[in-house]
Amino acid sequence: MTNPRSELAPQLHQQAFSLDHPALSQVLANTENLLIIQDLDGVCMGLVKDPLNRHIDPAYVEAVTAYDGHFFVLTNGEHIGKLGVNRIVANSLGEEIGNRHLPGLAAGGIQWQDRCGQLTHPGVSEAELTFLKSIPQCIETALREFLETVDHGLSPATVTHCINASVLDNGASPTVNLNTFYETLNNPALYRQLQGQMQSLTEALLADARQQGLEDAFFVHYAPNLGQDDQGNEVIWWANETTSGTTDFQFMLRGAIKEAGVLALLNRYYFQKTGLHPLGIGFNARQAPRTMEDMLTLVKQDFDPAHMPLMIGVGDTVTSQAVAQEDGSVIFKRGGSDRNFLQLIQNIGQAFDRGNLVVYVDSSGGELKNRRALQVETQDGMPTVTQGPNDPQDNSDPLILNIVFPGGHQQYCAAFQAGAIARQATS
Structure with a gap:
């Protein structure tokens, strides 16, 4: 293997929308100092209306072991619980996971799991976790109350099914997922009202947290979204006749943003390679700077360039929408839950001349x-x-998608698995 980076990486990082998947597999196979940071939903498993129906290919799970120490997940979902990825992996394998857990950060960057399934919540207090446990019931109540006030035409059994599919009782990031409601209602105007109701609910929950002394402890993540407003809050994507827009309203811990997770994972990776944590042994995503610029400054200040790996970021949620202004000009609202972590990886590659790669998986299918x-x-x-x-x-758009997979998660997983096979053969 080459070190610190594959000779193919500079060629790929200078490209946009490359379909050279064998070249990516070669980079995965031949780069010794490698750090893969990868999203989950839509990337290694298909997007589905009901999260309980998600499936992950056992061959992909086995391939992850070839990248031991060089691969971490970074997801807004969670490792544990009935909707966690661990349940999906166990169901796919049909046996105990053992040391085949997908290592990395979940709940936006504050739920850590190693490959043996040891799990912690770095930087999170018991008071915060206790407050989060109360939210799923609040979501269910709000959904039922809303449906009692509108003419939706759904049977009681259908209402119950939609609510059960929508309330995600994640321990560290409770969420309402409206995919099932969008399809079942088949009424964009009514669905927009439901979006508004969920937005009001999450704002009320934030106010409640402040009253309980949890000032600035939480924020709301909209997925997908249209970037951030001037106050740093994410912008909801309202549904229209052709798109569901924002479907997930995720109540998250402040600091649980994926780009902060990149810093935490890079800090862990350096410890594996050098025995030292550049940002300190207790560093977690909640301690990261709030802006992308300050995050990059921190990396340049504290990480030794001699050990900087070639980083590959993999995601599927990047949005952009033109918004006409009163003066006739157009501005672009850019968002998506993977955008910022991919952008930070790209920026680090440019700052350290490492040819980092941004990989985009088309999950529209x-x-x-x-x-x-x-x-x-x-x-x-x-x-x-x-x-x-x-x-x-x-x-x-400053974010350059170097390698793309129009064929979705199956196509990406094939390239990932090909890299794993070749990596094992040369190790």
Whole structure:
């Protein structure tokens, strides 16, 4: 293996929308000083309306072991609970997971799990976890009360089914997922009212937390979203006739943002390689700076360039939407739960000259219809991506998607597994 980076990496990081998947597999196989940070839903398993129906390929789980110490997940979902990835992995394997847990950070970056399933919540207090436990019941009550006040035409059994599919009782990031409601109601106007009701609920919960002395302990993550407003709050994507917009309203711990998770994972990776934690042994995502610029400054200040790995970020949720202004100009609202962590990885690569790679998996082929598909056409006899996931008018996005997978999670997993096989053969 090469060190610190594969010779193929500089070629790939200079490209946009590359379909050279064998080249990525070679980088995965041949780079010794490698750090893969990967999202889960839509990346290694398909997006589905009901989270209980998620499935992960056992071959992918086995492939992860080839990257031991070089691979971490970074997800807004959770490791544990009835909706956690551990349950999905166990069901797919049909046996005990053992040392095949997917290591990394969940709940946006504050739930750590190693490959043996040892789990902690770095930087989280018992008071915060106790407050979070009360939220699923609040969500269920709010949904039932809303449905009692509108003409929805659903039977009591259907209402119960939709609520059960929507209330995600995650321990560290309780969520309402409205995918099932969107499909079942089949009424964009009524669904927008439901979005508004959930937005009001989460705002009330934030106020309640402040009254209990948990000032600035939580925030609300909208997925997908349209970036942030001037106060740093995420912007909801309202549904229209063609898209469900924001489907997930996720109550999360302050600091549980994926880009902060990148710092925590990089800190752990350096410890594995050097025996030292550049940011301190107790560093967690909640201690990270709040802005992307300050995060990058911290990395440049405290991480030894001699040990900086080639980083590969993998995600599927990147949004962009043109918004017309009163003066006739257009601005672009850029968001998506994977955007910022991918951008930080790209920025670190540029700062350290490591040729870091951003990998995008097109999850538009799943059951959820709230993201743009990559457009692929044949040009000069070769398949070529002619339009990415952004608004077609948005040609100035600073995030460059180096390698893309129009075929979705199956196509990505095939390249990931090919890299794993070759990596094991050369180790």
